[in-house]
Amino acid sequence: MAVSKSPADSTPAAGGGQPRTGRRPGENSTRAAILKAARELFAELGFAGTSTRAIARKAGVDPALVHHFFGNKEGVFAAAVRETVSTDTVLDKLPETAGENLAEELLRAFLGLWEERETAEAMVALYRTAVAANSTTNLLHDAGMAPLIERIAKLIGGRDAKARATMVCSQLIGVALLRYVLRLEPLASMSLPRFIRYSAPAVRATLSGEIAPAR
Amino acid sequence: MAVSKSPADSTPAAGGGQPRTGRRPGENSTRAAILKAARELFAELGFAGTSTRAIARKAGVDPALVHHFFGNKEGVFAAAVRETVSTDTVLDKLPETAGENLAEELLRAFLGLWEERETAEAMVALYRTAVAANSTTNLLHDAGMAPLIERIAKLIGGRDAKARATMVCSQLIGVALLRYVLRLEPLASMSLPRFIRYSAPAVRATLSGEIAPAR
């Protein structure tokens, strides 16, 4: 991945060699407009279903601007997702020690991501494209799930902590998928507290490690 | 959906008006070859990532044959999925009454679909495209999930049976997604019995309705 001549990276190259003169990268409201349009379209139509031209059209800018700012389609996607939901948005909300209500706390922290419009769009976009096709890189794993599993594993401890933590994650993903991505009723229309009450027993059961004895 | 002039439907119009003369639809090994190629490609690359030309290329036939047999791209997909996994492939394996091991039986019946090569391909293809983008029709719901929820709801009974059954489904989907679609370790490499042991507690907890009291 060579550095493109365009400002394909968001940070404006803080430490330059030459004394910078000329126009500085400004407010760039159009860049934000492109990202907003991209987020919405990627969330609704997925990665393959969204064209860079459609993004530009929705943002009301010239199609070439999309490539100017982000290099290529993957660049727009990465920026739209990464600049909306950071890797440890969830981790920061998790407790340090496992208490009695760990299941609920986990659910609140994770599902909270999906309750705010922008982060929800980014998450939906992420999940859609992660599931859509076989990729060399596992999007979900890279985008914050790996550290989340590590964290949960550390919280619950035990020999097969990693496996159980992964199972917990699969439950988090499962409920989020049906409620926020597929919008299946009656899950989609439930209030968040009620939804958490319904999801909690499953998470708690896995956390507590009531795994049936081997063989 | 008007009836196309091509045999876009698989069943060869059993009850025709005119006395049928001329060549009959033969063995049609190429039709099967197209479906096989379609299944594999849809499973690997998703719906949008698979082109009818790629299907034809993989099947070793002319691209026009794909349209000849199935009308359009959606037709190939529908046929490839529907002719591999039927709506009640799962339902038939479910018990009539809820016993002590309902969770395990559910998991065995559902995950069994994903353990055989062909049905697994069809399921992966189905899930990929269902999640990939917003569709007017909820693919997963239509393709067997609705009756499955009904069935589970009837098995567990109670006032909020539907909601709890849907939650159970979200857990089934969650674990299947991580193990078979995203192939996340260590879940993907586990033996099926071990995987079921890890998944069962969560399902059982939701089935038994240990929902926290309202408020």
Added chain:
DNA sequence: TACGTTATTCTGTATTTGATGAATTTAATC
């Protein structure tokens, strides 16, 4: 053998896609 139906192939088209490169305008710095 003649006919009708189907399987198969060839060719073509209109559209969309991601992406590029050269101009042109805008604005920040000297």
Added chain:
DNA sequence: GATTAAATTCATCAAATACAGAATAACGTA
């Protein structure tokens, strides 16, 4: 006001896409 870098526009490319229509080949029936 001159200089320079960034923002924005315009024109365009090459490839891939789904699909249509005509033509030919194979084959079963009358």
